[in-house]
Amino acid sequence: GENVEQHPSTLSVQEGDSAVIKCTYSDSASNYFPWYKQELGKGPQLIIDIRSNVGEKKDQRIAVTLNKTAKHFSLHITETQPEDSAVYFCAALSSGTYKYIFGTGTRLKVLA
Amino acid sequence: DTEVTQTPKHLVMGMTNKKSLKCEQHMGHRAMYWYKQKAKKPPELMFVYSYEKLSINESVPSRFSPECPNSSLLNLHLHALQPEDSALYLCASSHYNSGSRTDTQYFGPGTRLTVL
Numbered sequence: 001g002e003n004v005e006q007h008p009s010t011l012s013v014q015e016g017d018s019a020v021i022k023c024t025y026s027d028s029a030s031n032y033f034p035w036y037k038q039e040l041g042k043g044p045q046l047i048i049d050i051r052s053n054v055g056e057k058k059d060q061r062i063a064v065t066l067n068k069t070a071k072h073f074s075l076h077i078t079e080t081q082p083e084d085s086a087v088y089f090c091a092a093l094s095s096g097t098y099k100y101i102f103g104t105g106t107r108l109k110v111l112a
Numbered sequence: 113d114t115e116v117t118q119t120p121k122h123l124v125m126g127m128t129n130k131k132s133l134k135c136e137q138h139m140g141h142r143a144m145y146w147y148k149q150k151a152k153k154p155p156e157l158m159f160v161y162s163y164e165k166l167s168i169n170e171s172v173p174s175r176f177s178p179e180c181p182n183s184s185l186l187n188l189h190l191h192a193l194q195p196e197d198s199a200l201y202l203c204a205s206s207h208y209n210s211g212s213r214t215d216t217q218y219f220g221p222g223t224r225l226t227v228l
Binding site for chain 1: 116118143145152153154155157160162167168202215216217218219220221222224
């Protein structure tokens, strides 16, 4: 079945450094790729998304890149801050479906 | 505004109790979702409603009973749960597109359920 691999499972960076999280999907029909941030005790919050007709999208310190040929997409966070510490989930969604296929999550720790 | 609200925040229930979880959104979304999330795992889809009709049931046990009384509200009725049902229950909503169906899901804060 469809799956999304997410790496790394944990990531520690110094404050001010960059963080990169990568996801690889299997379903070639996937055309929408959101990223969610989940803080402890809270629900997932959408932080950025990208559709398959775009290669890159940026929103301030956060960017997402998509390589459709290789079926992978990545989250890039620059100038990390302690409040960026959370679990990040990638997901893939295919046209005509409701079901997100989630990655397994990355626990990001930003060390002050 | 992209807010989905859920009540209660926390719920402790015995295996013989009946309780309900509530979810509300006022974004005009016509698709609403229930997810279950265990610790350190991604959310797992349970049910999808589109235009107040159940579209997807991901083979969820009948002790979980969803209800969508109107376009803004989604309930999850719980009965005779097991301790392994303890988890964070998340509600989400999205626009519904009859063609692609694809659209962004916005999640609520969740209800932390403990079954004793």
